[in-house]
Amino acid sequence: MSLINVSNLTFAYDGSYDNIFENVSFQLDTDWKLGFTGRNGRGKTTFLNLLLGKYEYSGSISAKVSFEYFPFPVEHKEYLTIDVIEEICPDVQQWQFMRELTLLQVSDDVLYRPFESLSNGEQTKVLLAALFLMEDRFLLIDEPTNHLDMEGRQLVSDYLKGKSGYILVSHDRAFLDNCVDHILSINKTGIDIQKGNFSEWWDNKERQDAFELAENDKLRTDIKRLSDAAKRTSNWSHEVEKTKNGTRNSGSKLDKGYVGHKAAKMMKRSKSIEQRQQTAIDEKSKLLQNIESSSSLKITQLAYHKKQLAEFDHVSIHYGERTVCTDVSFVIEQGERIALSGKNGSGKSSLLKLLTGDKISYSGIVRTGSQLKVSYVSQDTSFLQGSLSDYARQHDLDESLFKAILRKLDFARVQFEKDMSSYSGGQKKKVLIARSLSEKVHLHIWDEPLNYIDIISRMQIEELLLEFTPTLLFVEHDREFCKNIATKVIEL
The missing domain is CATH 3.40.50.300 (P-loop containing nucleotide triphosphate hydrolases)
Structure with missing residues (x-):
């Protein structure tokens, strides 16, 4: 050791x-x-x-x-x-x-x-x-x-x-x-x-966050009280100074030198008190930092005119002489969140791509509803470049919602001004997820969406999906995410 x-x-x-x-x-x-x-x-x-x-x-x-x-x-x-x-x-x-x-x-x-x-x-x-x-x-x-x-x-x-x-x-x-x-x-x-x-650390963090939220409410109350007091203090000397040009109750004129001296003393005292109050405000404000805050969002998905959106009927996928999956059958219905599970190389990504229109060799039948609108999140993020605003316009997104989702996933506002090519792997994945959640579609198809994304953001994505309840077909190897999100699991 x-x-x-x-x-x-x-x-x-x-x-x-x-x-x-x-x-x-x-x-x-x-x-x-x-x-x-x-x-x-x-x-x-x-x-x-x-x-x-x-x-x-x-x-x-x-x-x-x-x-x-x-x-x-x-x-x-x-x-x-x-x-x-x-x-x-x-x-x-x-x-x-x-x-x-x-x-x-x-x-x-x-x-x-x-x-x-x-x-x-x-x-x-x-x-x-x-x-x-x-x-x-x-x-x-x-x-x-x-x-x-x-x-x-x-x-x-x-x-x-x-x-x-x-x-x-x-x-x-x-x-x-x-x-x-x-x-x-x-x-x-x-x-x-x-x-x-991690679970023990997270439990401790949630307890600490709850304590800090309660303390933050007290601190904000204290800050407001101190700010109000600082305003009142700054008015003291001004009120005294104004009496220099007034008269005494007896009608005799005021001693302007005396009043000016008194106003100067009051000013000095008020500045001292104001400085102490501002120091206290600054110290208390520093404590309002460690909560991972996020705001609620209004996300909606298009309703489809039928319960069934798509179906795989005895589908097998082939790459040359090699068959990667055999005789796969399942139905995707509105409101379902379906996880495709299986070893690497078992054909999970290929099944997803069949629904996006990719030309993949297969046998069996793939049925999709007429005029079905699909949003696809790929594993690859290398194509992302340019500004977020341009990206939102290209994909006909509500830019304010798109950026609000990114803010919820801990995007600093300074990131909005950067070229997406400079983003980390996790940040690029968040861009794809935020785009998908902003799109007006019937079905979301996500291929390993959580690669490189931090744990707290993963939990927040879970919260969004459980609140928003989109129809989702996905591949993901994060066991906890699958357990919390999937309404059905298809084993390949």
Whole structure:
């Protein structure tokens, strides 16, 4: 066991006026299994890069261990997997690596296949196995679940549960709950550490939020009282000064020098009181910060003239000689939220694309209602560029609703002015989801919509869907999201 000490850490990117971190101090134990959570754009990956020494900062980070980042860049993907592993950790014996692969339920034959021929899930597991063979390293594991199906996520989560000494960035609640024993969270006002898994941290956060909301009501009352008092105080000296030009009740003239002196003293006193009141207002206002607030939205979906929107009747999908799914039959009815579930490569995305009009080779029958309007959220976000306002006009969206949904999902107003190509992966996904929820359609089709999206935003998307109740067909590997949202699950 050793400690990682972070003291008075302050960091901002070149050219930015806002600090990502400001005078942050805490300690981490290198034996902990740390889940790392926080809103998109709050600085999770930035903090990992600071640990790796990639940026200059003020303050100090001290540790007796080296840091290693996952995922590794693989320079020669055409090499056999065993050669790729030897490049990453040259001193490791083959039997040690095969032991790790067994724990991850990966067959030994992957060692003698080109790395590029492995599925995304297999590549993730191979690189994780190599990561945990490195000695005297504290591991920084950044979103390992993005290319894993539900079964793969459970396997990797169980694998990590048996390890220690890492920070894990993941937005999958069930995944974190199974394998971490501490939570490192980036909030609006800094970084907190709590013992326990994500659900325990979230319960504590909800209790703290409820307490802060009650305190915020008191603070706002205090701020209003102090502001009113400050206004009254500033009027004192003006009222006294005005009497210089008046008369005494007896009719004799006032001593203007005396009144002026009295007014000056009153002015000095009132300024002192006003300054103390303003200081108190500023101090109380600083406390109104840490609630993740969001406003209610008015979202409506087009009603369809029939109960049934679409049907798959004994559908099989083919890619050349390969059949990826066979004899799939189900109906999509208004108000249903249907999750397609199955391993990677089982044809889930292909079934979705059949409903969007993509030319995919299949047998069987796909029936869609006449004049059915569909909104599709793809896995790919690389095409997003330009301004949000132009994007809203191109898709004939209510721009105020579109941006209100993004605000609810923690988009800062400054992001509205930026080119979408500069957005993070999570922010781009939020743009696609906000667009879909803003469109007047009968059916929403979402293909892994939550990749890269932070946990709190995932929960808010759940709230929107449960309140809005659209008809939805989706593929998603987040177990908690599927459990909370799906009214029906189709297993492939």
